[in-house]
Amino acid sequence: MKLTLQQLARHAGGRVVGDDDIVIDSVATLNNARPGSITFLTSPSYRQYLGDTRASAVILSESDLEHCPVSALVVDDPYVSYARLANLLYPAERPALGVHPAAVIDKSVHIPDSVSIGPHCYIGPSVKLGENVSLGPGCVLESGVEIGEKCYLHANVTVQRDCVIGKQAVIHPGVIIGSDGFGQANDNGIWIKIPQIGKVVIGDDVEIGANTTIDRGAIDDTIIGDNVKLDNLIQVAHNVRIGAYTVIASSTAIAGSVQIGCHCMIAGAVAIAGHIEIADNVTITGMSLVTHTIREPGVYSSGVPLDLNRQWHKNAVRFKQLDEMAKRIKKLESRLGK
Numbered sequence: 001m002k003l004t005l006q007q008l009a010r011h012a013g014g015r016v017v018g019d020d021d022i023v024i025d026s027v028a029t030l031n032n033a034r035p036g037s038i039t040f041l042t043s044p045s046y047r048q049y050l051g052d053t054r055a056s057a058v059i060l061s062e063s064d065l066e067h068c069p070v071s072a073l074v075v076d077d078p079y080v081s082y083a084r085l086a087n088l089l090y091p092a093e094r095p096a097l098g099v100h101p102a103a104v105i106d107k108s109v110h111i112p113d114s115v116s117i118g119p120h121c122y123i124g125p126s127v128k129l130g131e132n133v134s135l136g137p138g139c140v141l142e143s144g145v146e147i148g149e150k151c152y153l154h155a156n157v158t159v160q161r162d163c164v165i166g167k168q169a170v171i172h173p174g175v176i177i178g179s180d181g182f183g184q185a186n187d188n189g190i191w192i193k194i195p196q197i198g199k200v201v202i203g204d205d206v207e208i209g210a211n212t213t214i215d216r217g218a219i220d221d222t223i224i225g226d227n228v229k230l231d232n233l234i235q236v237a238h239n240v241r242i243g244a245y246t247v248i249a250s251s252t253a254i255a256g257s258v259q260i261g262c263h264c265m266i267a268g269a270v271a272i273a274g275h276i277e278i279a280d281n282v283t284i285t286g287m288s289l290v291t292h293t294i295r296e297p298g299v300y301s302s303g304v305p306l307d308l309n310r311q312w313h314k315n316a317v318r319f320k321q322l323d324e325m326a327k328r329i330k331k332l333e334s335r336l337g338k
Helices: 005-012 044-052 062-067 078-089 309-337
Strands: 015-017 037-040 057-060 071-074 176-179 184-187 190-193 200-202 213-215 222-224 282-284 298-300
Touching (some): 005 078, 037 078, 062 071, 176 200, 200 213, 213 222
Parallel strands (some): 057 071, 200 222, 282 298
Antiparallel strands (some): 015 071
């Protein structure tokens, strides 16, 4: 799509400094931009590349305007404006409407004229599809599933029985929604499977990354709130509740019955133990282990940062000595007190 800089400014809510009739047809980085591209500057560390950019325009804040050698789009938050304009210049492609002849659809299912169903899809009994739903090749919708309008399920997504997905969800390849939660009872060393009779309920405007799995509830439902964004390769166990507008990065594992608040940010490879609560507006940094309830907003971290191997070995030995050292310090403090 090609738009003038002035048209982009109206969409982003910014002002143009320079030629507002420049035609923009692409986005690019500061280093790799070319005439016709628009780029953006969000960090002072990248300001060194601004003077040499070949872009036709740069999205930036007022504080960086004096350093810009080309036309500028001045906004309050350059990164958010870049995201909006990139979506405008690169609208998501949707498959052609219609049902592929290789799809298998139960006779009980009503198929709206506005949907797209790819080859080798399976749609089971009593499934409900909203308007403008797109199903990529190999998707499986088991009995009783409900998919809201304008959802886009990419290839090989599986939604198991009775699960519900709200409007405008984007679900990437390989996602599995509604697999059984890991419920087992130990009878004198013999494991007895506990039936998982809940479902998964997903809100509106949710995005789920490739190969993420979300387990159905054991009794009550697993709940994913509106506008939640999940990265690739995340495990969400049974009866987890994730509040609206929360984002979670790749390889995070969330154990059963965890409740995560709204507007949280959870970085990559975080492990969250079961049956705990995380308050609203909590940020958890990468590789953290969360073993207890977090009741207050804020930034939380755990784990040991990378170090030289020899130094790490020394610190690991000292870590094992901490309890003995604490006892010795307590004794010394007691003597000094006397």
